[in-house]
Amino acid sequence: MSSNTAGINTINSSGSGSGSGDGRSVTVIGLGPMGRAMAAALLDRGYEITLWNRTASRADALVARGARLAPSVREALAANELVLLSLTDYAAMYDLLGPAEGGLAGRVLVNLSSDTPEEARKAARWASDRGAVQLTGGITVPPSGIGRPESSTFYSGPRDAFDRHRRTLEAVTGTTDYRGEDPGLAALLYQIGMTMFWTSMLSYWQATALARANGLTASDILGHAVDTANSLPGFFTFYADRIDAGHHEGDVDRLAMGTASVEHVLHTHADAGVDTVLPAAVATLFRRGMDAGGATESFSGLVELMKKAG
Numbered sequence: 001m002s003s004n005t006a007g008i009n010t011i012n013s014s015g016s017g018s019g020s021g022d023g024r025s026v027t028v029i030g031l032g033p034m035g036r037a038m039a040a041a042l043l044d045r046g047y048e049i050t051l052w053n054r055t056a057s058r059a060d061a062l063v064a065r066g067a068r069l070a071p072s073v074r075e076a077l078a079a080n081e082l083v084l085l086s087l088t089d090y091a092a093m094y095d096l097l098g099p100a101e102g103g104l105a106g107r108v109l110v111n112l113s114s115d116t117p118e119e120a121r122k123a124a125r126w127a128s129d130r131g132a133v134q135l136t137g138g139i140t141v142p143p144s145g146i147g148r149p150e151s152s153t154f155y156s157g158p159r160d161a162f163d164r165h166r167r168t169l170e171a172v173t174g175t176t177d178y179r180g181e182d183p184g185l186a187a188l189l190y191q192i193g194m195t196m197f198w199t200s201m202l203s204y205w206q207a208t209a210l211a212r213a214n215g216l217t218a219s220d221i222l223g224h225a226v227d228t229a230n231s232l233p234g235f236f237t238f239y240a241d242r243i244d245a246g247h248h249e250g251d252v253d254r255l256a257m258g259t260a261s262v263e264h265v266l267h268t269h270a271d272a273g274v275d276t277v278l279p280a281a282v283a284t285l286f287r288r289g290m291d292a293g294g295a296t297e298s299f300s301g302l303v304e305l306m307k308k309a310g
Contacts, residue, residue, distance in 0.1 A: 027050045027084065028050070029086070029087070031062075031086075033143040036058065041146050043065050050079035052070045073103075083110065087113040090113055105131030107132045108164075110169070121184045133158050135158070135165075136156050137153050139151075151174055153169070154177050154189045157183045159178070159181060208221065242300060251298075252298065255290060256295040259283075262283045266282075
């Protein structure tokens with residue numbers, strides 16, 4: 001990390017790049033909905049913004065507000081020490097930055113793209129080898145939440161780079177949740193959230209499909225769906241300490257009863273002619289627990305099965 005820091009300090013003292021870490025100029029590369037929202041939030045707070053995007057026209061509204069559109073990735077990198085990357089994945093980062101890697105030295109790359117923890121670690125090593133520093137970021141809100149004080153982003157990577165640019169990162173989301181030096185941690189926490197989000201939303205689509213097959217609308221079941229979702233935090237809290245302690249005794253629930261319930265769910269969908277892929281997957285997990293001898297234990301014991309590939 002010392003060589004990276006030296007590179008940054010050289011840029012600062014020579015007057016090139018963005019100047020000091022608490023400066024108010026930022027480069028944003030990638031202008032999908034999230035990138036545009038970040039650039040707009042920074043403009044709202046008086047930052048000088050340099051932009052680059054493969055489709056240049058996506059920058060038009062931001063340029064009209066005072067942002068500068070760089071003609072190339074290399075020039076976008078040269079404009080500022082702090083570079084926010086909002087790309088589809090890390091492969092897109094290599095595709096864009098690879099040809100301009102000579103301009104990476106001394107840059108702090110805040111990679112807000114979605115990918116796996118291991119890809120985040122590989123990218124951090126790649127950046128370090130080229131004299132740059134990577135901060136991995138995992139934004140927990142959609143574009144509409146960018147710039148809001150209640151919104152949050154996980155960060156991990158070099159602490160000094162995070163501290164130096166924290167004020168700017170707080171303009172993107174009001175809460176900056178730093179989780180340590182390991183560049184993979186922010187990506188892991190982001191993917192944990194996505195695991196819950198996508199599965200939960202699919203469960204709502206599943207329930208809605210079942211309702212519609214029986215003559216009810218999404219509005220008809222909305223209150224019931226919200227009440228059910230709102231009950232989940234209590235279950236999360238109740239089971240967390242028990243899971244950490246390996247306490248899966250069937251003193252409050254039993255897998256056998258849960259298995260009967262999920263089988264009823266599966267049959268209800270089949271009887272209604274509704275797609276059964278999701279409820280069948282749930283039933284398969286419960287059956288695995290039963291086959292492993294967990295009938296009289298809590299269904300929380302399924303977490304032990306899920307720790308390994310089936």
